[in-house]
Amino acid sequence: MDDLARTRERFHRAGVAWHPAFDLLGLEAPDFVDAFLDFSRSAAAGSALTPKDRQLIQVALAVATTHLDRDGAAVHIREAARLGATRAELVHVCQFSTLLGIHTMPxxxxxxxxxxxxxxxxxxxxxxxxxxxxxxxxxxxxxxxxxxxxxxxxxxxxxxxxxRTLSRTVVSAGVLEPKLVELIIVALDVSSTHLFAPGARLHVRNALAAGATISELMEVIKLTSALGISGTALGVRLVDEAFAGG
Structure with missing residues (x-):
């Protein structure tokens, strides 16, 4: 087993998704990949959220209109499905992105x-x-x-x-439990690509009222902290393209 394969196996054992760009980063910047693994493991190591719910939240973050990380979304959709997420649940999660558009209004x-x-x-x-x-x-x-x-x-x-009709349709679809709905919206509002404080405060309050614990909310917030890898992934792939055949 070569170094890259061993690194991929370490990600798998840690339960951290292997982004396609890591095939490049693992060769170009192995120390960075190791550090990101440790960081991601810390962000995903909690036990308050179920593994499936954690993946559903990460799907929502990846497909958010403020992020649009196609590769990350594909990874997390596949992992969520492997963990038992249904097609209906994943389609429902994707609908939350539409609600971000209203945040131009404030x-x-x-x-x-x-x-x-x-x-x-x-x-x-x-x-x-x-x-x-x-x-x-x-x-x-x-x-x-x-x-x-x-x-x-x-x-x-x-x-x-x-x-109101649109948001009610999404929020009250009955596919996901109300607490998870609020946790997903918290993740979207606090993410580095959105940072919508009024919505974050409202939906943290709603999540607590729906029975969410501080530990669950902390895990949601930590999951959002890994979004920066999408920019690195895009950049190194463009670098690779620029030097291809050079």
């Missing part, structure tokens, strides 16, 4: 309202009956209307209703 709405008022545009101060009903429906289905989405009650209650 930034955009505050800027729009402030700059419109500064420019002298009159915005409705009172919430219409349609807006009031839209807000009530949102709270009934999601428990709370985030403060940073409240301007939609005045500006576009129809859009808020459409988002």
């Amino acid at each position: 930034l955009a709405l505050s800027v729009l309202v402030e700059e419109a008022e500064r420019a002298g545009h009159a915005l409705d101060e009172e919430v219409s009956e349609e807006g009031t009903r839209a807000g009530e429906r949102f709270v009934a289905h999601r428990g709370v209307l985030p403060e940073d989405l409240e301007p939609l009650l005045r500006l576009d209650p129809g859009f808020l209703d459409a988002y």
Whole structure:
């Protein structure tokens, strides 16, 4: 068995996914691969999450619209399936990425309202009956209307209703248990490619209310810390292409 095969076997024994780019990194930078293995083993060594749930969370992180790590997603989807994840569970996990799009609104709405008022545009101060009903429906289905989405009650209650329906469909699909749903959303919100603090706080609160433990939440947070390997993987493959045949 050569050095690369032995390194791959060590990853397998540690339960750490072998990213395709490690075939290059294992030859070019073996010390880095060893260090990353130790780091990943620390991030994935907890026992609070089941191995399958851990893989489902990593699938969500890989396919997130802020990340789009095709190779990593393929690795974690295969591993999740090996551990017993169903097709329905994996399809459900992929749907969470769509919800990240709404996070443009907290930034955009505050800027729009402030700059419109500064420019002298009159915005409705009172919430219409349609807006009031839209807000009530949102709270009934999601428990709370985030403060940073409240301007939609005045500006576009129809859009808020459409988002409520979309998010309710994803969050309440009934494929994954509510606690795991919240843990997945926490992972997406705290990931280095998103860093959405208001959502992270809301969904940590929801996860705790759904029965999540501090240990489970810490494992979720640690899993997100390994996302940086995707940039390294992309870079070394491009380096390899640039020097191919040189």
